[in-house]
Amino acid sequence: MTDEYKDEDIILSELPDNELVEQMHDDLYDGLADEIAEGTQILIDRGWSASRVLKEALVDGMAIIGVDFRDGVLFVPEVLMAANAMKAGMSILKPILSETGIEPVGKMVIGTVKGDIHDIGKNLVGMMMEGAGFEVIDIGINIDADTYIAAAQEHQANILGMSALLTTTMPYMKVVIDTMVERGVRDDYIVLVGGAPLNEEFGESVGADAYCRDAATAVDAAKALMAAAS
Amino acid sequence: MKKKILVIACGAIARELVRVSRLNEWQHIEFQCLPPELHNRPEQIPAAVRAKIKSQAGDFEKTFVAYADCGTGGELDKVLDEFGIERIAGAHCYEFYAGSNNFKALANDEPGSFYLTDFLVRHFDRLVIKGLAMDRLPQLIPVYFGNYQRLVYLAQTGSQELQGLAKQYAEFLQLEYCYKFFGDDPLSECLKPALENQA
Ligand code: B12
Numbered sequence: 001m002t003d004e005y006k007d008e009d010i011i012l013s014e015l016p017d018n019e020l021v022e023q024m025h026d027d028l029y030d031g032l033a034d035e036i037a038e039g040t041q042i043l044i045d046r047g048w049s050a051s052r053v054l055k056e057a058l059v060d061g062m063a064i065i066g067v068d069f070r071d072g073v074l075f076v077p078e079v080l081m082a083a084n085a086m087k088a089g090m091s092i093l094k095p096i097l098s099e100t101g102i103e104p105v106g107k108m109v110i111g112t113v114k115g116d117i118h119d120i121g122k123n124l125v126g127m128m129m130e131g132a133g134f135e136v137i138d139i140g141i142n143i144d145a146d147t148y149i150a151a152a153q154e155h156q157a158n159i160l161g162m163s164a165l166l167t168t169t170m171p172y173m174k175v176v177i178d179t180m181v182e183r184g185v186r187d188d189y190i191v192l193v194g195g196a197p198l199n200e201e202f203g204e205s206v207g208a209d210a211y212c213r214d215a216a217t218a219v220d221a222a223k224a225l226m227a228a229a230s
Numbered sequence: 231m232k233k234k235i236l237v238i239a240c241g242a243i244a245r246e247l248v249r250v251s252r253l254n255e256w257q258h259i260e261f262q263c264l265p266p267e268l269h270n271r272p273e274q275i276p277a278a279v280r281a282k283i284k285s286q287a288g289d290f291e292k293t294f295v296a297y298a299d300c301g302t303g304g305e306l307d308k309v310l311d312e313f314g315i316e317r318i319a320g321a322h323c324y325e326f327y328a329g330s331n332n333f334k335a336l337a338n339d340e341p342g343s344f345y346l347t348d349f350l351v352r353h354f355d356r357l358v359i360k361g362l363a364m365d366r367l368p369q370l371i372p373v374y375f376g377n378y379q380r381l382v383y384l385a386q387t388g389s390q391e392l393q394g395l396a397k398q399y400a401e402f403l404q405l406e407y408c409y410k411f412f413g414d415d416p417l418s419e420c421l422k423p424a425l426e427n428q429a
Contacts, residue, residue, distance in 0.1 A: 081367065120373070165301075167301060170303070196303075202303070
């Protein structure tokens with residue numbers, strides 16, 4: 001195997017665990033997919049469990065990016081490059097995680113509402129929820145009420161997540177929730193909503209269980225609401 | 231003699247406003263524009279409009295805001311309600327450049343449409359390509375536009391030069407090109423009720 005050399009000649013495999021994890025946080029921040037894949041493999045080879053690598057090297061690293069995005073330090077392209085790097089690590093971890101047969105923390109069906117095809121935020125939330133141990137079923141974009149409800153039922157989801165980035169499409173969330181109420185299934189699911197133009201007040205007014213301003217908040221809310229429901 | 235009206239406007243529609251204003255002979259109106267860059271940072275629009283109202287509106291008989299909701303999710307309306315000021319109806323500039331019904335028909339026809347206006351064609355390189363780093367990171371182009379089928383140019387002037395550019399951008403994004411000429415009328419019609427009906 002050949003060692004990869006970074007700009008500062010850092011050889012990942014020679015770093016002790018704690019420094020390697022820190023370096024991986026930096027590499028995530030810089031969106032370096034190859035380095036993240038390499039670092040992930042090294043930690044696994046050193047006997048780390050896949051869930052520990054996921055949490056400490058990847059999820060904690062993405063959390064830093066989430067904060068800087070919220071504060072306007074990073075913009076959309078940097079977030080996408082980081083997400084792409086995280087995916088490279090996840091693709092190594094996923095098969096190992098599914099082999100170990102750990103039960104998912106819960107199941108989430110997520111999609112962008114009808115009329116809207118913005119999907120970057122939705123994808124990021126899906127990825128971070130997976131990182132937190134949820135099984136995520138991404139049903140895509142431009143999703144109508146019937147499709148949301150059918151998917152939630154088919155997959156026996158605990159959580160239904162809706163994303164909207166347009167002021168013209170956010171009211172559709174209410175249509176979905178009202179349809180759930182009409183069909184008597186509203187209380188079968190925790191409903192989370194998000195997207196840049198939404199806010200707390202809007203989430204309440206459409207009857208969602210929570211509005212989440214970013215992926216980290218979504219993970220926290222999902223865990224808290226699942227715990228409260230059980 | 232008409233009273234003077236202040237119009238606080240998005241810098242991205244400045245040219246069009248000046249043209250519409252000349253056409254309608256609105257000599258009683260003063261336009262003051264906010265930076266067009268706010269287009270990609272809508273969360274900053276409400277505060278910028280508020281600051282402008284506070285510093286300028288006192289000098290005019292009436293103030294009007296030439297923004298739509300523009301992705302502020304109702305936050306701009308909260309500011310305007312405080313001062314009792316109206317804005318252009320609708321969600322965003324694509325809607326008022328085409329006229330609401332026309333825009334809705336286009337969006338229904340193909341949800342995967344990306345819209346250009348004269349302004350956006352003129353500044354596509356800076357606002358879209360560089361703004362989203364597609365020049366530095368071309369691997370992001372399919373991440374942004376993978377869900378899109380066509381590029382719809384909602385034209386104001388009919389300029390051949392801009393049409394040529396718009397076609398190039400459709401090719402760059404690998405989208406089908408669709409040209410719709412709407413001229414200045416839809417915008418003009420949006421503004422007339424507020425700017426011409428003087429009490
Ligand atoms: C990137 C972008 C695009 C990309 C989309 C690429 C893609 N694949 O999604 C492109 C360039 C293609 C695009 C197209 C359009 N866009 Co756009 N876009 C944006 C931009 C700049 C960033 C959105 C984004 O991806 N952010 C990054 C992610 C990570 O953040 P996020 O989406 O907010 O998600 C986070 C949270 O909100 C939350 N969250 C999100 N979803 C969910 C869901 C759940 C369940 C939970 C819990 C949490 C959650 O967690 C996420 C992670 O932290 C915004 C402006 C802005 N600053 O928001 C405009 C913006 C949303 N777009 C806008 C517009 C108008 C359009 C177009 C109509 C423009 C056009 N010329 O045609 C088209 C859409 C056409 C159509 N047919 O729908 C407007 C909306 C205005 C309005 N009134 O609604 C905005 C606000 C820009 C503006 N001011 O004009 N856009």
